Amino acid sequence: MDKISIIIDGKKVSVPPDTTILEAARKTQINIPTLCYHPDQNVKGNCRVCIVEIAGANGFAAACCTTVKEGMEIKTNTIRIREARQMVLNLILANHNSQCLSCKRNGNCELQTLSQELNIEEEFLDKVVDLLPIDQSNFSIVRDQTKCIKCGRCIEVCNDVQGVGAIYNVNRSCDMKIAPAYEKGLSEVPCVYCGQCINVCPVGAIYEKEDTKEVWRALEDPNKHVVVQIAPAVRVVLGEEFGMETGSIVTGKIVSFLKRIGFDKVFDTNFTADLTIIEEGNELLHRIKSGGKLPMLTSCSPGWIRYIEFFYPELLQHLSTCKSPQQMFGALVKSYYAEKMGLKPEDIVVVSIMPCTAKKTEAKREEMHLNDYYDVDIVITTRELAKMVRESRIQLRELEEEDFDVPLGLSTGAAAVFGATGGVMEAALRTVYEVVTGDELDKIDFKNLRGIAGFKEATIPVGDLDVNVAVANGLKNAKILLDLIKEGKANYHFIEIMCCPGGCIGGGGQPIPATNSIKEKRIEAIYQVDLQSELRKSHQNPAIKELYEEFLIEPLGEKSHKLLHTHYIDRSKNNKDKRD
Amino acid sequence: MKSFVSKLCGKIMPLSLKEYREHGGFLGLEKALFYMSPQEVIDEIKESRLRGRGGASFPTGVKWQLVAAEGDEEKYVVCNADEGEPGTFKDKALLEGCPFQVIEGLMISAYAVGAYKGYIYIRGEYPNSIDLFKKAINILKKEGYLGENILGQNFSFDIEVRSGAGAYVCGEETALIESIEGNSGSSRFKPPYPPNCGLWGKPTLVNNVETLANIPLIISQGAEEFLKLGTKGSKGTKLISVSGNVVNKGVFEVEFGISLREIIYDICGGLEGNKKLKFIQVGGSSGACLPELLLDLELDFDEFKKHNIGIGSGAILVVDDSCCILDFMRVTTEFFKHESCGKCTTCREGNRHIIKAIDRMIYGSGTERDMQIIKDIATIMRDSSLCGLGQAAPIPVLSLLKHFKDEFQEHINGYCSTGVCNFKGEGKSHG
CATH class of the missing domain: 3.40.50.11540 (NADH-ubiquinone oxidoreductase 51kDa subunit)
Structure with a gap:
């Protein structure tokens, strides 16, 4: 295609047709300011911060949604344009609760940065912030509308990426706000608590419910034995919070930090990820042999579980009954580990560090406890871990690396890849193949199941059987598969579904920003952890073998049933009631 | 007709x-x-x-x-x-x-x-x-x-x-x-x-x-x-809706080329009670407000364009001299505040700040700065809004600022010559 020549601030540039002014300007080293624009989302044109002057036009044009035309002369840096942008920003600031110092996003806020970059010297308009209550109705997500700048990113991710539609814009004009229908609390609508809205929010209008204080309190309680587990996707991401390169692996530093602040034991969710593979793999084989419900769906992603409970309760039988690795871990600590250490379960506090906001609610599910105590007591996200690091004043970057404690800290590379989309499937195949055939798997890298694509599938010969598998991430992609299952057209044995785009490395509790290009680097790091592992198949994990020998006896056995498996709830009714 | x-x-x-x-x-x-x-x-x-x-x-x-x-x-x-x-x-x-x-x-x-x-x-x-x-x-x-x-x-x-x-x-x-x-x-x-x-x-x-x-x-x-109908640049006829302080209100079909004066005084029979005309607003609430001196303008797209105004939908609101400019502007802006869809920043947020500044002026605490705020916000709305609604909403505001600056000044000085505004604040030198 012929290129189009335009002039930006006196500099000639040739770009393909359909290029926006924003993109064209970036080619001339000019970064036009944006606010509602997000690289992974549709162009919205809402905020009007990216306005530029075009010769011959009366008003300004929004650079994000105006495509270039041959001969266009664009000015991005005149007094008129700078003052206009300041005016637009002032209009936004007047309706924004600017209590930056106590804001969750202080230091990592796009509005704050923009105010600085556009040289806002005075907020000269009257403050018109509506005093609206903060929605703290649930265990995962808090919404503070006084901070909302109505960019619409959260609406897009909730409706178009996740297909959940828990929030939308209500009312119009200056009464317009983003909220659940009838301005109910998030707990009253079918929100899955994935937290993807948090990851795209440019300001502090949506954030995780913070539980760090509970952790600090537990650590200083002399009567408590406090153990911690870290999810696979935390170790490749936390470094971003401390200026390290995206994809830095900081496992040893996290372990070292957690020991320094007083955890009695620092364990690894990867241990129970390996265990999940053994239980879930056996469940799959059992279903195949005994004519059980197929395709079997993975069950480790709690946002996904809520989604199917809300929207496809008729397919709950397809879900694996395995608890998620987080919950298996908690259940084992309060049984196997407690017995081993001679501790009372009620004296143990289990803390999880997760990439996920839905995990906070998962830990509070009614069926997730034994006797009177929950499997997992406190869940914090990667972002909250970063806060604890800062509060402690310990310099994470300078810490020596340390190893996890045994036995619940031992794991294989198969567990590590749980953190990326396709990982659970890959780990399961590595084990299922060898369990079924008795042969060693030569090529253990299932590369066609990797990567950020929303949907992947493969057929793997396992003995006499060709096992058809599919992998989806992002709930809208999950929906496509669920509809296929409903229509009887899903010719798969096993399907892995991750709620968040990219898998757990893109979880709602991860450092912000989390664009696709950042997620790709995080995924690379996940497979790096796998490659660096001594053992790369779950069934080779010696601690898991020992666990079965000493305690569980056999996969899918009586103890497993009691501790490691669960059941699901039809929430569609609740969903309807609350919506009507 | x-x-x-x-x-x-x-x-x-x-x-x-x-x-x-x-x-x-x-x-x-x-x-x-x-x-x-x-x-x-x-x-x-x-x-x-x-x-x-x-x-x-x-x-x-x-x-x-x-x-x-x-x-x-x-x-x-x-x-x-x-x-x-x-x-x-x-x-x-x-x-x-x-x-x-x-x-x-x-x-x-x-x-x-x-x-x-x-x-x-x-x-x-x-x-x-x-x-x-x-x-x-x-x-x-x-x-x-x-x-x-x-x-x-x-x-x-x-x-x-x-x-x-x-x-x-x-x-x-x-x-x-x-x-x-x-x-x-x-x-x-x-x-x-x-x-x-x-x-x-x-x-x-x-x-x-x-x-x-x-x-x-x-x-x-x-x-x-x-x-054969109309002017060189505007062919045919136009339906106009005339309302306000005028004797004959209603819909009239006129040929392009007719002057605004003819419409108001010949077709519509002039102002009610023979009052003095203050301004007419052409094109509906988002249209420009024109003072008497522009009344000889001919109804013609190009003639109007020369003055940077549009014929719009063909509505003509006739306003006599009992109307306070700020009061009128407030009503108009309140309408647009109600009707903005809320999508883009300037249209969603702009109107309420204009209203706040007007309120300060009509309650007696207005300053030059408020006049500047009204002008700046109206300008950014016109230049930066996403759609025609936000771009046109400030047109009456800007035209009133242009043609009736004295009346704004008057309010800043604590006086409303039409007697519409009732200075509840610290009215300065009343009268």
């Missing part, structure tokens, strides 16, 4: 197909279907130099050509009958006076651009019009004017009536399209423009009621006849 596009209004029974036909109804459609190719129809409209009557005055033939040039199999024509501009009620006269004429215009447009489906989007506050159109469409279906192979020709067309819940923004064509699609009415950014990508993502022609009502006449009588 002229009688062209509205000549059948009030003369025939609106739902009598027989009477409509006896007065030349459907001659335009028949001529188009039997004797003209779609391109010839477009050429005829282009030749007539008809410009859109909804407010933007875009050349109608050019717009049709854009839609016709799109290769898509599926195209739509839409009649914008969401007459929501305050002070505008001229489309209602056509909708309820001669629905068949509007439908005929829509049908000819569909034939010309290659559409098989049309929508008439009538504002919810016109229940009578909605009812009439539903009935008119049923009659035409029965008589073979709508449906498959109309008049035995290779042209099939169907029309659906849609209506909004009363949002002003739905008169903006992209918001109107959103509303037809079942979404809440908020504007899309342009480009893409509806002729390329409109309803359901397909090429879509959106025309105003009055524009469409002109079509059958142009086609049946020929562009040449139409060109």
